[in-house]
Amino acid sequence: MADSKVLHVMYDDDMKLLDAARELVAQGIHIKDVYSPFPVHGIDPVIGIKRTRLAIVSFMFAMTGTSLALLGMWYFMISDWPMNIGGKPSFSLIENIPAFVPVTFEFSVLCGAHGMAITYLLRNGTLPGMPATNPDPRTTDDMFVIEILDTENDMTADELEAAASKTSPFEMSTKQYVA
Amino acid sequence: MQQEAAIREPLILGNKTYKDITDDVVGPIVGPAPRGWKILITISSLVALYGIGCILYLIGTGIGVWGLNKTVGWAWDITNFVWWVGIGHAGTLISAVLLLFRQKWRMAINRSAEAMTIFAVIMAAVFPGIHMGRIWVGYWVFPLPNQFGSLWVNFNSPLLWDVFAISTYFSVSLVFWYIGLIPDFATIRDRMTKPLARKIYGILSFGWSGRAKQWSRFEEVSLVLAGIATPLVFSVHSIVSMDFATAVIPGWHTTIFPPYFVSGAVFSGFAMVQTLLLVMRKAMKLEDYIHVRHVEYMNIVIIVTGSIVGVAYLTELFISWYSGVEYESYAFINRFSGPYALSYWTMMTCNVISPQLFWFKKIRRSLVATFALSIVVNIGMWFERYVIIVTSLHRDYNPSSWGEFNATSMDVGVFIGTLGIFLTLFLLFTRFFPVLALNELKSILKSSGDSQKALQNKESK
Secondary structure, three states, X not given: OOOOEEEEEEEOOHHHHHHHHHHHHHOOOOOOEEEOOOOOOOHHHHOOOOOOOHXXXXXXXXXXXXXXXXXXXXXXXXXXXXXXXXXXXXXXXXXXXXXXXXXXXXXHHHHHHHHHXXXXXXXXXXXXXXXXXXXXXXXXXXXXXXEEEOOOOOOOHHHHHHHHHOOOOOEEEEEEOOO | OOOOOOOOOOOEXXXXXXXXXXXXXXXXXXOOOOHHHHHHHHHHHHHHHXXXXXXXXXXXXXXXXXXXXXXXXXXXXXXXXXXXXXHHHHHHHHHHHHHHOOOOOHHHHHHHHHHHHHHHHHHHHHHHHHHOOOHHHHHHHOOOOOOOOOOOOOOOOXXXXXXXXXXXXXXXXXXXXXXXXXXXXXXXXXXXXXXHHHHHHHHHOOOOOOEHHHHHHHHHHHHHHHHHHHHHHHHHHHHHHHHHHOOOOOOOOOOOHHHHHHHHHHHHHHHHHXXXXXXXXXXXXXXOOOOHHHHHHHHHHHHHHHHHHHHHHHHHHHHHHHOOOHHHHHHHHHHHHOOOHHHHHHHHHHHHXXXXXXXXXXXXXXXXXXXXXXXXXXXXXXXXXXXXXXXXXXXXXXXXXXXXXXXXXXXXXXXHHHHHHHHHHHHHHHHHOOOOOHHHHHHHHHHHEHHHHHHHHHHHO
């Protein structure tokens, strides 16, 4: 997409951005992305962002943790070296399970939280040393930007600019798109 | 957009705009270090160095340099451990439990409270570590294959549960804290003009760009982490309490311990948050973000948890008599009239009576009174752990092995030292980190800022 152009439309308020996004989408314009200093509630369905599945990921990691913890404790305490502690021998997992609940819980939380956090960082592309890709430094302060690509739309860059300028933006710029 | 009742007190004062919030939080980081900060960090790092010296002396000589003996094998060390872990609880409670309850006032205080949590848990972990005596074999607490048989650690023991609880708690709190910090580091990165600072904050911000999808994931991750951190907070101090409750020592062997310890932890944690934040808001000019309303909310939490603690003390006393177990009742008679009676009555005054003063609205909303009482509560909660641990141990079943514990200069030195290390870490945090969750604050500006309230009041007239 060497010849594609990117249009950045900047607003100074989250509500203005939300209204503008609705208006542009109603005209059949595809919005590539939105940059904002804080989550703009309600923007996801407008620009077609699906709900993230990270919660499911967390659950799967947590269940892995549960299984690993139980398997480990069965091996250490029941199978490999069963100890007789205070006349309560460790010969069966099921009879010893009450004592294993705390560690099972902690280990499940450990795996669930860290598994999800690592997945989150990888999926977001946010890792130490990654370059920032926000189009303007003000988008982490008080500005809100809509990003539109001309190759993803039926209109030309000029037509897109004309449509966007009707949404009373704070600033607008068209650049060569660098992926 | 979410609307809030106009009569509800605003959370952000001073007619702020989004840009003002960024300026107020990032300003102190960009600007030169204030004089007061330099003085404070000098004092606290000197204290920290003294503490590190004491710890090194202790490791080199052995834990005999503490006042421990055959009868009282646990004293200040475990007291300090429980005290520090307890302080840590407020941070996660604010960021996790209050997030689940959608409490907007948490946003002004959660960042610094979480930092406090992390530093407090580090301080807590020091004590069991050095109490091992031979800290270089500290890795033996983990179930690692070894050449002794293989011998495994005992998963039936609450002490081992603690290893898992504390390490999970520490690492999950750290991740929770850092995930919230990433967007704020990005804000600092984009404001920095010096290339080196820009580079450092660029690395710290992990290349955060604030895309809509990133924010959508951010909110989900925060919610899920809050959901799993909430039972984690309660489990951690419950497990700490089981270190005592599963023992047969009179005064320890009670089922009331887990809820009693958890509310005590939240109680002391909020007191520490008040102590730190009342100074920080003044020094960093954050009065518009952390104001009387926030302090009042925290004081309400202190009344609730303080009253639970008070009820627990009285319940313990009653049950020790009602149970008819003579060892149990002696343990409690000995607590309030024995050699450690002074500690017991300090604990009772500081923890049961002083928080009740917050029922008066004037006191609850007075910053000076809050600051004074928060220190009283911190002292009281330290004595609570001291009383529970030492009075129960020094006289148990066998009178011939009764003894007494007297603290040595090393007991004091190590404890004061951890206070110094903690303060040094916290001061470094206030200098280089965004002390408010600034981007989260922006998201409540419209619903809870005073400019919006003024607008609503105008419309309703």
